[in-house]
Amino acid sequence: MSANIIDGKAFAATVRQKVASKVADLKETHSIIPGLAVVLVGEDPASQVYVRSKGKQTIEVGMNSFEHKLGVDTSEEVLLALIDELNADPSVHGILVQLPLPSHVDESLVTNHIAPEKDVDGFHIANVGLLGTGQQSMVPCTPLGCLLMLRDYHGSLSGKNAVVIGRSNIVGKPMAQLLLNESCTVTIAHSRTKDLADVVRRADIVVAAVGRPEMVPGDWIKPGATVIDVGINRVDAGDSKTKLVGDVDYASCAAAAGAITPVPGGVGPMTIACLLANTVTACCRINNVSGEDFLL
Ligand code: NAD
Secondary structure, three states: OOOEEOOHHHHHHHHHHHHHHHHHHHHHHHOOOOEEEEEEEOOOHHHHHHHHHHHHHHHHOOOEEEEEEEOOOOOHHHHHHHHHHHHHOOOOOEEEEOOOOOOOOOHHHHHOOOOHHHEOOOOOHHHHHHHHOOOOOOOOHHHHHHHHHHHHHHOOOOOOEEEEEOOOOOOHHHHHHHHHHOOOEEEEEOOOOOOHHHHHHOOOEEEEOOOOOOOEOHHHOOOOOEEEEOOOEEEEEEOOEEEEEOOEOHHHHHHHOOEEOOOOOOHHHHHHHHHHHHHHHHHHHHOOOOOOOOOO
């Protein structure tokens, strides 16, 4: 069997088109321009790349992008004061504080200082609780991107056995919650799970979010299952070069699966597209404008 490739890059382009057309509609019909503020503390190279890419894509879909770059020594107090300003600014509909933050700053304090309705990362405790109780919330971007691809590929996910490998607050837990909300039977596996191979072999849907290069081999995959690979791992490719690989061994898993996301070009591009979509959703809700279901 050779799996269908779920092309996250192409799918992200269609999400961005939908976002752009909703942004144009908000401008024309309501004179509102959605705005996304991104806060970067310090000079972590990977974070700088992400922030640049977010800013560029925000502008490309017609939204306002506000970038706040703060020095690595910025105090918690100064950071919280900036978030207060952004919370109160009517031109800002989404606020994202790029993680990780320097060690002297309490990440959860900062995350929970963002107004929940502007929390486009969906990390605020209020949004976690709303998602956990099946209520309207802001949904974390990476799991949202995975869900959109799964829904697009399968239609209904009801009754499917889903295994999420990884229990982080950013990916694993919200992913499991979203799948539960879709009426999947969900297992969360993690570093202490016994007989992980057996657990994964029962899954119709496998979401791997571990951060260990190619740890899931093809013989763990039930024939025909759908594999969503969240992992982004940079590994040695010989000749002093590096390459990106996921958490699943792509070749052997693609041989067993019915569908699979590649790395790169799978989940990654969907994450920023969902951030843009979340900003538009937040903008619609804050302004009481209908049509936040523009992605459907
Ligand atoms: P994390 O380190 O916070 O969590 C990893 C999880 O994997 C933990 O819950 C741990 O219990 C589990 N784990 C570790 N070793 C395991 C093992 N041997 N067997 C089973 N489970 C094990 O990581 P994270 O933030 O959730 O990210 C996971 C991966 O996803 C990373 O590669 C990260 O780079 C990637 N990621 C990608 C995107 C994207 O946009 N594509 C976004 C976020 C994270």
